[in-house]
Amino acid sequence: MDITNKYPLFFFLAFVFFSCQRAPVEIDSEPPVFKMEGLLEGEPFKLTAGDQGTYMFTGTHTDTLGVVEHIGLLGDFGCDGDPECPGALTFVIRGMNVSGLTEIENTLIPGDHSFREPSVPAIEGYRFFFKGTPELKTNDYSVHWDFGDGQTASGLNVEHIYDADVVSAIVCQTVINNINGDSSSLCMEVRPGSERLVTFTYDPNDLRVEHFIAHTNGANPVNILWNFGWGFHPRQYYIDNHYYFNQQLPYQQVSVKTIDANGCTAKYAQNVSISGDKHTVMANFSYSSSAVVSLDNTDFQDVTIVYTTTEGNTYYSNLGFQPDFGSLTIYDISGFSLNSSGQHTKKFNVDFSCRLFLPGVTGEYIDITEATGVLAVGY
Numbered sequence: 327m328d329i330t331n332k333y334p335l336f337f338f339l340a341f342v343f344f345s346c347q348r349a350p351v352e353i354d355s356e357p358p359v360f361k362m363e364g365l366l367e368g369e370p371f372k373l374t375a376g377d378q379g380t381y382m383f384t385g386t387h388t389d390t391l392g393v394v395e396h397i398g399l400l401g402d403f404g405c406d407g408d409p410e411c412p413g414a415l416t417f418v419i420r421g422m423n424v425s426g427l428t429e430i431e432n433t434l435i436p437g438d439h440s441f442r443e444p445s446v447p448a449i450e451g452y453r454f455f456f457k458g459t460p461e462l463k464t465n466d467y468s469v470h471w472d473f474g475d476g477q478t479a480s481g482l483n484v485e486h487i488y489d490a491d492v493v494s495a496i497v498c499q500t501v502i503n504n505i506n507g508d509s510s511s512l513c514m515e516v517r518p519g520s521e522r523l524v525t526f527t528y529d530p531n532d533l534r535v536e537h538f539i540a541h542t543n544g545a546n547p548v549n550i551l552w553n554f555g556w557g558f559h560p561r562q563y564y565i566d567n568h569y570y571f572n573q574q575l576p577y578q579q580v581s582v583k584t585i586d587a588n589g590c591t592a593k594y595a596q597n598v599s600i601s602g603d604k605h606t607v608m609a610n611f612s613y614s615s616s617a618v619v620s621l622d623n624t625d626f627q628d629v630t631i632v633y634t635t636t637e638g639n640t641y642y643s644n645l646g647f648q649p650d651f652g653s654l655t656i657y658d659i660s661g662f663s664l665n666s667s668g669q670h671t672k673k674f675n676v677d678f679s680c681r682l683f684l685p686g687v688t689g690e691y692i693d694i695t696e697a698t699g700v701l702a703v704g705y
Contacts, residue, residue, distance in 0.1 A: 360673070362400055362415055364697030366633075373400045373415055373699075383407040384665050384704035393624065394421035394429060396672075396703035409632045410640045416633070417676070417701050422626035430705035433627055434672055436657050441680055442628040442644035451487045451618040452518035458482040458499065461599055461608040466504040473497055487618060488518040501609040512579065512609040514595045519617075523592035524550075524584045533571050533598065535564045544586025553581040571598075576605035629654055631680055633694065641682030641692050651695065654678035662702055669704040676701055 360375035360382040375382045383399040385407065399407055401414030409416040420442065421429045458469050458481075471479045473486045474495035488495060498513040524542040538561070540550050551558040554569055555578055571578055581595040597608050631643040658675040665671055677698045684690040 360400060360700050360702060362697060362699035362701065364679075364699075365693075365695045367692055368695075373413070375400065379403045381405075382702055384669070384671050384702050385667070386669065386704050393626075394705075395419070396421060396430065396433065396705050398701045398703040400701070410634050410638075412634055412636050412638050414632075414634050416631070417703065418630040418632070419703065420625050420628050421705075428705075430670075430672060430703075434656065434659055434674060434703065434705075435627070436659060437655065439654050439656060440628050441648050441652055441654065442625050442630045443647055444645060447619045449490045449519070449617050450620050451490050452492075452615050453485065453487050453618050454497075454516065454518070454613055454615045456484050456486065456497065456499070456611055456613045458484075458501075459610045459612060460499075460501045460510070461597075461602075461605075461610065462501075463606040464503050464505055467607060468502045468504055470500045470502070471497065472500075490519070492518050494518075497611075497613075499609045499611045501607045503607045506606065508606045510577070510597065510605065510607045510609040512595060512597050512611065514611075514613075515593045516613065516615070517592070518615065520590070520592075523586065523590060524582055524594050526580070526582050526594060526596070528580075528598065530599065533600065535561060535569055538580065538582075540582050540584065542584045542586070542592070544584050544590055544592065545588045547587055549585045551583045551585075553583070554578065558583055571600045573601060574604075575600050576602075577608050629678075631678065631682060631694070633682055633692070635692075639684060641684050643680045643682045645683035645685060646681065646691065649681055651693075652680045654680065665704055667704075671702045671704050673700060673702040675699070 361373060363372035373380055379402050380400060381403050383401065385397050387395045387397060389395065396419050397416065399409060399414055399416040401411050405411030405414050408414065419433060419439070422433045456471065460469065469480065469482050471484055474497055475488060475492060477486065479486065494515055494517045496513055497516050498511055500509060500511045502509045523544045524540055526538055526540045528539070529537040535554060538552065542548050542550070550561070552561050552564065554564055556569070577597045577599045579595055580598050581593060583591065583593045585591050597610050599608055632640060634640040655677045656674050660673055662671040662673040679695040679697065681691050681693050
């Protein structure tokens, strides 16, 4: 009997969003039958390695926090260890490392295990992308940044991360003409954690105040104030006082400030060129931001079950909270053959009942109950 073809054990590096790799492993002793059977939505289901092209895939994955996940998948030969392959059932257990014990010995232990629950996002900080848009009449220039929190950088386009507790910061860009020493600066307030609520546009060919238009998404009514060099006032103030830009200046910093109905304040600033022949560099920049989110990814020894229906819908146990019947017990653990990547493997018996949830669809789930079988994971 060619037992390699009957119950082959495979290595894979695929779970939800990981690439995969699959190759057979030589086995010199009769392996156990890897299988899983139970009730799927009340109807019997059964997967057995060696039957109708079903195989046992094993592997590991390490997440960004350094936590190892030990993975086993029962699926068709053509799945290549992909949990989104129709009919595949995947078992994932979170590793745990304690001094003096190997990770698997402290992770895959007999007894009851919890299912992973939805991870809770935690804001660690805010990542800002600053894009330099200076006006230049030289190819030999340098750009320096001061982020207002003690950190600086150089370069036309830069990235900076603010701590989560930073409410606001003044960012200054300085552009220097390295040939003649001309320099220009622009400073702008940024508010990590808050949406930028205002920008403005203008007609560079007609610098009348009335052509400066604020664009805001603050809650109405919004109070809009402008600073064209005389301090912050309503735009009508400048119109009534016949304000015009000083043509002797190379450029003027223009700022707009909004205060919306909720009391939220936002500011935006740009340098506006007045006499282009009077300057060789003029600082300007724009920015975008996003939250730096970490997830509660410890969940040591917790288990995730993934099942893909024959129709191709993939359900995950860790996308929702388990009902009262949710339970999982591991027992009869023993070492097994190396997989095709040379990883060690452990086989074990497992009994479980759980609810699995369809991503992005509220209230869409399936129940696997009274499931029992023999699986393997890599380590």
